[in-house]
Amino acid sequence: MDLVALLAIQVLYAIASLALISIGLAINFGMMRVINLAHGEFLMLGGYAAIVATGHGINIWLSMLVVAPIVVGIIGVIIERTIIRFLYGRMIDTMLATWGLSLFLVGLTTAIFGNTTVGISAPLGSFQIGAYRTSAYTLFVIVVAVVVFGAIFAVMRWTQLGLIARGTMQNANMAAALGVNPPRVYAITFGLGAALSGLAGAVLAPVSGVFPTIGVAYVAKSFITVIGGGAAILSGTVSASVLFGTINQIATFVTTPVFGEVALLAAAVVLIRLLPQGITGRFFRRGM
Numbered sequence: 001m002d003l004v005a006l007l008a009i010q011v012l013y014a015i016a017s018l019a020l021i022s023i024g025l026a027i028n029f030g031m032m033r034v035i036n037l038a039h040g041e042f043l044m045l046g047g048y049a050a051i052v053a054t055g056h057g058i059n060i061w062l063s064m065l066v067v068a069p070i071v072v073g074i075i076g077v078i079i080e081r082t083i084i085r086f087l088y089g090r091m092i093d094t095m096l097a098t099w100g101l102s103l104f105l106v107g108l109t110t111a112i113f114g115n116t117t118v119g120i121s122a123p124l125g126s127f128q129i130g131a132y133r134t135s136a137y138t139l140f141v142i143v144v145a146v147v148v149f150g151a152i153f154a155v156m157r158w159t160q161l162g163l164i165a166r167g168t169m170q171n172a173n174m175a176a177a178l179g180v181n182p183p184r185v186y187a188i189t190f191g192l193g194a195a196l197s198g199l200a201g202a203v204l205a206p207v208s209g210v211f212p213t214i215g216v217a218y219v220a221k222s223f224i225t226v227i228g229g230g231a232a233i234l235s236g237t238v239s240a241s242v243l244f245g246t247i248n249q250i251a252t253f254v255t256t257p258v259f260g261e262v263a264l265l266a267a268a269v270v271l272i273r274l275l276p277q278g279i280t281g282r283f284f285r286r287g288m
Contacts, residue, residue, distance in 0.1 A: 005129050007253055013138040014252075015245035016145035017204060021218050022225040022237050023148065024197030028190060029226055030233040031169045034084060035095040039222055040215025041105040042194050046072045046201030047210035048109060054120050061123075065144075068202030069195040076194020080187050088186070102215065110212040119209035137206060144203055148196065153234055165189050224268040230278020239279045244268065 025039045046068040053063035083101065087094045124136035156162035165185055168175040172182040201210070208214065225244060229236025247267045252260030275281060
């Protein structure tokens with residue numbers, strides 16, 4: 001029973017971390033149809049922002065939960081205003097532009113921080129499950145994922161901002177006719193997606209560490225999750241995270257982390273072959 005409880009916690013952690021690293025991309029791609037290949041670098045910048053802030057004496061919780069998302073959110077708005085705003089409706093062009101942005105950010109962070117892994121110690125210590133010990137920080141990551149997704153659902157479903165954002169993405173001309181400023185909505189939405197990516201990168205920094213090219217691993221899993229989830233932003237991301245995270249962690253638990261990654265990729269290939277429109281293309285069609 002102790003081993004089962006430990007496995008359950010590890011599976012929940014895998015689901016939570018996969019959902020966190022994917023939600024920013026789900027907003028930018030699912031709502032705005034922007035193929036953001038620099039998404040992994042937004043996560044990387046969030047990790048560096050938290051580490052730098054902590055190194056300058058800011059409380060680690062403030063660094064992760066406040067400083068990192070604000071910094072990356074501001075960077076996202078600047079990028080949207082200077083690059084992305086000219087490329088809406090041109091998905092291939094957004095892919096090429098953000099690929100170039102990704103290379104630029106990797107080079108810039110390498111020049112500033114070097115090509116070594118840096119990190120911060122995971123707070124909260126560990127706790128006992130029978131004969132096994134595991135990090136209490138994994139529970140914190142799970143709680144953060146639940147709170148983030150609950151907050152996004154509440155904003156998108158019950159606030160004027162969420163209604164305006166969804167309406168503008170569906171029909172910008174009609175929204176403009178009703179007095180909405182679509183460019184401002186686009187900037188805020190892209191900035192929100194970037195801020196969520198920064199938050200995820202900061203929260204996971206104590207676990208994985210941060211180095212300039214870590215975004216490559218992040219962006220691959222994020223795209224697999226978002227495409228596997230389908231059109232619905234929240235329900236798609238959650239359902240794909242549950243499926244892929246469970247498969248990845250169980251395979252890792254039984255074999256090794258390498259086979260866990262292979263199992264995740266194999267599951268994604270099978271899912272997309274069977275459900276080309278993703279999980280929410282077949283199920284949860286009315287989900288958000």
